[in-house]
Amino acid sequence: MASKLPDLDQWLDAVAPIVKLDVPAEQRPGVKDHLKTAAKMAALLEKVPLKDETAAAAVYRA
């Protein structure tokens, strides 16, 4: 079942002030478009099973 996308306006309005970013009206469509893509990608990742002991890999080593 497809994940329901979050309310993008609510998301933007709630978080942008916390990180001290002003997002004027003309910028909102572009930002929301990227948020929508990010939400879809996060939903895709949620479907991949990961073991509890799988640690983050910020940087790889050969």
Added chain:
Amino acid sequence: MKSTDGAAAIVKAVTTAQTGARSVIIEALARIEANTGRTKAFTDVLKDRALANADGIDPALKAGKKLPLAGVPFAVANAFDLKGIATRAGSKIGRDGLPAAIDAALIGRLEAAGAICAGAASIDEFGLGHTGETAHDGAVHNPHDLTAIAGGAPAGVAAAIAGGMVPLGLALDSDGGLRIAASLSGLFAIKPTYGRLSRVGVFPTAPSLDHTGVLARSVEDLALAYDAAQGVDAADPAMIKRPLEPVSGRLERGSAGLRIAVADGDFAGAGEARQMMDEIGKRLEVSRRVMIPYAQAALAAAHLIGMAEAASLHAERLRSRAADFDPEVRDRLVAGSLLPAQWIERAQRFRRMFHEQMLALFSTIDVILAPATPMRAPRLGQKSARSAPSRCRCGRASTATRPLFRWLVCPLRRCRSPSTASGCRSACRRSRHHGARISRCASRASSKSPALRRRRWLAASPKNRPALTGLLPLPY
């Protein structure tokens, strides 16, 4: 001897005194001057510096010094520090900075080997784009077709090499940069193992994904430059401590003994791409096909991590100078600032699991063949289905190898296909869909536009195509 010759040919001519390094660089500078106006490849041409360095090459050779890149002109993405120049990294903000005190480490490596930096080339703002259509320096035009993009972020470097202005270039690959530029401009590139080449003095894009690498017109030239660029650099925290692994002398071995497979599933390709991969597999006598696990999830994780890292990097600038960003880049960075930590952490945990899976795959395979991009070079200004510029989209959704191999500890080479300037069209379902949507939308949205009429006129006859001065003959 001309800059349209390859690096290896220039080295041979200069080291055997058939020509002088100064004459090579004078010819290169003339081609840069003649072609940069139309391609917008270079943002800074270093004429005095290049001539001064060239004058030191011939005496050094006479004194017995070994210079494996003697007299070879090269370009660098303008994210690389060049002494005396503010590092703009494709941005308006960057050019307000102080001039760099020293060159980026890799520039020093190549110049120590006798190469000559001819200048800094245009890139997408802060490396955050895939088309080279920069808001501040103008769009870079593909030398093979001036109506098309050269591929980015390092579009200027690709245009400089593809247009025969220089035979080599250095650039950063974080989100497919080297591979997309090589694929769409008909070049070769190597994005080596993470931490293999120094990134010191290079403005970052997304630090845990940033790789420095090389672009060239041949594998031989690529190997020469890669060998010269190698070496440990303690100033780069990502640097891996491994001995030098020169590859130039190993090219003659060919593919004998290598365990090669063609990527299947999302990478199987369709139409032209499928034919091309089949042809390459046939020539290399490869019958094995492998599935890359979790390809779409890898794309998603890479995208989220890249968004978050870039947003963190530019957080203060977003607050204080938002109006000075390219609007497309700014919107992406703002969105990246708003992502939940849980998403990024899960993406990083996925990255570990994916890494382990790919290492297991590479325990039985040495080389995986896959298309570098799923498309021919898009038109400049081409819009996606949602009327958004394709410059932030083609890499996001449809660059075949982008999400996968930057995760790995193995190097990735982009090889020019035998019959096209583009990379192959990938079998990635999302990619196919996306590419088709771009084409359909461009057709619908602008069927009466001057741009479309011009494209049709250009397509009507090869004579209508704009040409560069002395452009290299197309090898395909």
